[in-house]
Amino acid sequence: MKRLLFVWHSRTGHTRQMLEAALRGARDPAITGIDCVVRDALEATPEDVWEADGIVLGTPENFGYMSGALKMFFERVYPPCLERTQGKPYGVFIRAGNDGRGALASIERIVTGLRWKQVLPPVIIAGDFDPARLVDCEELGQTFAAGLEAGVF
Numbered sequence: 731m732k733r734l735l736f737v738w739h740s741r742t743g744h745t746r747q748m749l750e751a752a753l754r755g756a757r758d759p760a761i762t763g764i765d766c767v768v769r770d771a772l773e774a775t776p777e778d779v780w781e782a783d784g785i786v787l788g789t790p791e792n793f794g795y796m797s798g799a800l801k802m803f804f805e806r807v808y809p810p811c812l813e814r815t816q817g818k819p820y821g822v823f824i825r826a827g828n829d830g831r832g833a834l835a836s837i838e839r840i841v842t843g844l845r846w847k848q849v850l851p852p853v854i855i856a857g858d859f860d861p862a863r864l865v866d867c868e869e870l871g872q873t874f875a876a877g878l879e880a881g882v883f
């Protein structure tokens with residue numbers, strides 16, 4: 731089994747809905763070789779990252795940046811992961827009242843340092859929360875899990 735790690739944070743539930751949709755996709759019954767591990771950004775450890783074959787990050791945009799919780803995750807895992815996780819495939823979903831570009835840029839700056847590789851386009855649900863867009867999160871999870879299982883990523 732390969733491991734797909736979801737590190738996420740949500741205060742008012744929108745990003746949580748995105749996580750649940752991504753998990754629905756990744757847990758497609760047709761995909762049998764992937765174990766999904768879900769960690770709140772405040773609790774995820776360097777070991778979680780070491781043991782993951784792929785990582786999905788989920789955050790709201792707050793103050794033009796990723797959530798403080800996800801930033802704390804990166805501050806915690808960056809030093810112990812720097813030499814051990816280069817090349818890890820990752821994906822990202824973002825919930826934003828405006829456009830989410832600040833959150834995305836803040837994440838991309840850090841993972842560039844870690845040398846993770848983004849394997850799927852980011853999913854950003856911006857403006858009024860439209861539940862119809864959750865299908866994009868589901869597709870992100872499904873495509874990531876299927877690609878990991880097939881050894882594409």
Ligand SMILES: Cc1cc2nc3c(=O)[nH]c(=O)nc-3n(C[C@H](O)[C@H](O)[C@H](O)COP(=O)(O)O)c2cc1C
Pocket residue numbers: 739740741742743744745746789790791792793794795825826827828829830
């Ligand atoms: C303190 C605070 C700061 C925020 N700053 C931004 C921002 O800079 N850009 C933006 O697009 N949305 C911003 N938002 C809106 C949140 O991204 C939005 O409410 C989102 O749905 C929260 O996600 P959650 O429901 O998963 O907690 C902010 C919200 C809060 C509470």
